[in-house]
Amino acid sequence: MIKIGILGAAKIAPKALIPQVKRRSDCAIVAVAARDGEKALAYAARHGIREVVDSYEALITHPGIDLIYNALAPNRHADLSIAALEAGKHVLCEKPFAMNAAEARAMAGAAARTGKHLLEAFHYRVHPMFLDILEKVGGGAIGKLCAMKAEFSVMIPYSPDELRHRPDLGGGALMDLGCYPLHWLRSIAGCEPDLVSARIEEGTPGIDLVTEAELAFPGSIPGRIRTSMKPGQKTRAFIALRGSEGILRAMNPLHPSKGNSISIQRGERVERYTVDGETTYDYQLAHMMDVIAGRASPLTGGQDAVANMAMIDAIYEAGGLKARGT
Secondary structure: OOEEEEEEEOOOOHHHHHHHHHOOOOOOEEEEEEHHHHHHHHHHHHHHOOOEEEOOOHOOOOOOOEEEOOOOOHHHHHHHHHHHOOOEEEEOOOOOOOOOOOHHHHHHHHHHHHOOOEEOOOOOHHHHHHHHHHHHHHOOOOEEEEEEEEEEEEOOOOOOHHHHHHHHOOOHHHHHHHHHHHHHHHHHHOOOOEEEEEEEOOOOOOOOEEEEEEEEEOOEEEEEEEHHHHHOOOOEEEEEEOOOOOOEEOOOOHHHHHHHHEEEEEEEOOOEOOOOOOOHHHHHHHHHHHHHHHOOOOOOHHHHHHHHHHHHHEEEEEEHHOOOOO
16 A cells, blocks of 8 residues: 655645545555645545645655655755655656756656656656557658647636746746647657747746747657747647658647547548547556556656756747746
């Protein structure tokens, strides 16, 4: 039985972890810690968590916990994840992995040094829909890959307390949303791109409301990503891949259990289908359990997480903003 502790009375955990754990028999959430003790007590009562710990540090060193879910803002990912690893815990860390690539390297180094697993919560990565996309591309369904583009955009209204609008907490469209299309394209290509150009629309100082980037993958494969959280932005989540023999379009690879579609066009013939499955978070938790048990190799974290953060840093700098935490 893997016993889990949650860092933060986070809004994401009731969607991304708590119901998924309740559907399994090999893990349980046993404790939560938050800065506000009363908030932590209410959170624990609401979600059936039996213990409230009075500090993040106490949760990390708790002898009855095997796995820490770091659901805090990105500015607390590096220090607390490293502390948890050094305390002998595995860590599932929310995306984006860190504030910048330097922090990501320190986190990956701590995992390697301690022998504990540290995964980045790119929950889409193990869903059957994304695995199907990888299989189709790898199997030559559209021929040789020639070009890629992806977008994840959704309106996030401004509030002075909204972490996505605070650079000190690791906010910004690229950090919170754009990390996904970047990771989609990197995972599909299976290699690292060079940055060609970047364009940023700044909102409040230091916060990108819109970010677009042109990438160049090995083999002369161009890639484009876009992300926006500006007012009035309609939700968009898609991947489009052009091959020498066809085009693949995937709609909603982020949360396919809420509705998805894949189309493969070859000449005038178009095949359309959907991919069934549970929530992406169910597959993410199953993958975490398999990694801990030695049944699978981690698909996120490590050098993959470092590379994603390094490109995020580069895009910010090319677009005229500083990398987070620098």
